[in-house]
Amino acid sequence: MDILVLIGRILFVLLFLGSAVGHLTKTKVMAGYATSKGLPAATAATAGSGLLLLVAALSVLLGVWADLGALLLAVFLVPTALLMHRFWQESDPMARQQEMIHFEKDMALAGACLMLLAFFSHTGHDLGLTLTGPLFHIR
Template identity: 65%
Template sequence: MDVVALIGRILFASLFLGSAFGHLSQAAAMTGYASSKGVPQAKIAVLGSGVLILVGGLLVLLGLWMDLGALLLVVFLVPTAVLMHPFWKETDAMAKQTEMIQFQKDIALAGAALLLFALYAGFGARLGITITDPLF
């Protein structure tokens, strides 16, 4: 099961590491998109969230205080769902559906990160191949 847990962490973390790369390497384009959604201090938000998901993703991937990494990802995902995908504001049916799917994806990933937090906090290093025990 250790290898299965490691593979799951790799798959889960890869989404956030790829997104972090996009936040940091395409900051100008992402800042424009965040600004169009009404995100305050969009450039700082894009760069800050890029660092947040980079650190969270790496902690989960490496099994280094994985519980902290999972919580950092939740801190990114929930505000992102609300600020970037407010489907309730859309009037066009297609745009509303697209934003609802993205909103639900972010909330589901936040749930998965919370589950990872709870499992790791409860089982610690017995959950899979890790570098450290839980921080919390």
């Protein structure tokens, strides 16, 4: 089971690592998009969220307080869905559909992150192939 969970962790964080790289290397472009969505302090928010994504994804990947990393990913995903993908405000049907897809994807991933939080926390040191045990102890 340890190998299967490790493979799952690797596959899961690829999306977040790629997004972190984008946030940190294309900050101006991504901040422009955030500004168009009405986000204040978009450059700082883009850089900060890039760092959050990087730390959280590496936490899950390496198994260093992976439960905290999963929680941090959820903390990123829920506000992102609510602030950046407000499909209910779109009047164009195509744009509305695209934003709804992104909103639902972010919310589904947030749910998966919460399940990972519970899984890592409950499994604790028995999981194996991690550098540390969990920070939280949910029973």
